[in-house]
Amino acid sequence: MVLLVFAGSAAEFALNRAVDWLFFTGKLPADPIGRLFSTAGYAQGIVFADAATAARTLARIRAVHHAVERERGRQIPDWAHRDVLYMLIDYSERAHETLARPLTADEQRELYDVFYRVGTGLGVPGLPRTYADWGADRELHLRRDLVHGEGTEALYAQYRKHLGPWRYHLLLRLQSILTPGHVRGLLRLKPAAWLRPLLRFYPVLVRAGLRSIIQRLLMPPRYLAAVRALDHPAPGPPQPRYSTRGAPRAGAERGGRQRGGGAAVPKG
Numbered sequence: 001m002v003l004l005v006f007a008g009s010a011a012e013f014a015l016n017r018a019v020d021w022l023f024f025t026g027k028l029p030a031d032p033i034g035r036l037f038s039t040a041g042y043a044q045g046i047v048f049a050d051a052a053t054a055a056r057t058l059a060r061i062r063a064v065h066h067a068v069e070r071e072r073g074r075q076i077p078d079w080a081h082r083d084v085l086y087m088l089i090d091y092s093e094r095a096h097e098t099l100a101r102p103l104t105a106d107e108q109r110e111l112y113d114v115f116y117r118v119g120t121g122l123g124v125p126g127l128p129r130t131y132a133d134w135g136a137d138r139e140l141h142l143r144r145d146l147v148h149g150e151g152t153e154a155l156y157a158q159y160r161k162h163l164g165p166w167r168y169h170l171l172l173r174l175q176s177i178l179t180p181g182h183v184r185g186l187l188r189l190k191p192a193a194w195l196r197p198l199l200r201f202y203p204v205l206v207r208a209g210l211r212s213i214i215q216r217l218l219m220p221p222r223y224l225a226a227v228r229a230l231d232h233p234a235p236g237p238p239q240p241r242y243s244t245r246g247a248p249r250a251g252a253e254r255g256g257r258q259r260g261g262g263a264a265v266p267k268g
Helices: 002-015 019-024 032-047 051-072 078-099 104-119 131-143 151-165 164-176 181-187 195-199 202-207 213-218 221-229
Strands: none
Touching: 002 019, 002 032, 002 078, 002 151, 002 164, 002 181, 019 051, 019 151, 019 164, 019 213, 032 151, 032 221, 051 104, 078 104, 078 131, 078 164, 078 195, 131 181, 151 202, 164 181, 164 195, 202 213
């Protein structure tokens, strides 16, 4: 499922008005796919870790951000931090709906609470306190912060280079069914409604033990280790009630012992 989340996120990264920050160090355009999986690894290092480990991961991320800001002599805009957090929330929900079913209202609130804690741990200001308020602010960010520009073209050229032609076209088809209408319009993505019912078979194939084969087919060899690492979060307390692997865990209790972030970074 993490592949769907970051297929959608790859589209918005390329459109964001703050994409110049992603180009500043040169790491993202040099290896955009690897950087996306690195971000996923950081997220798992927060959500699926104990509180102390999660705090150390948050501190490392803040230190990286501050170092880039010092080098550039400017601060990363607060709205850019929110944009990244918002897209992870949105595509986690969209990926779950694509592969399984829509989230219930309780699951939506729980998903948002997880990322709200991550955002506050990173010092991101101005986060809406509820899922409903986030939905309205997410729409405002989409309309205000996305633009098709030179950075968009440069990143998509790198996506094609690193994925190869047929995987790149599959990425475009996935983005066409995952992204909001405004994103699809900016990228001029062609509809691929035929793909949606096919994706519903993915959980069946995973239960049949074919996950490794599917990953080997979909991802270039250089990224297989990173993808598979996301299947195995560090051991710790029991899994939280909501998981984007599938339905909520039956009988799990709210308010029980949680991992550092709480619940919902999607898995492979």
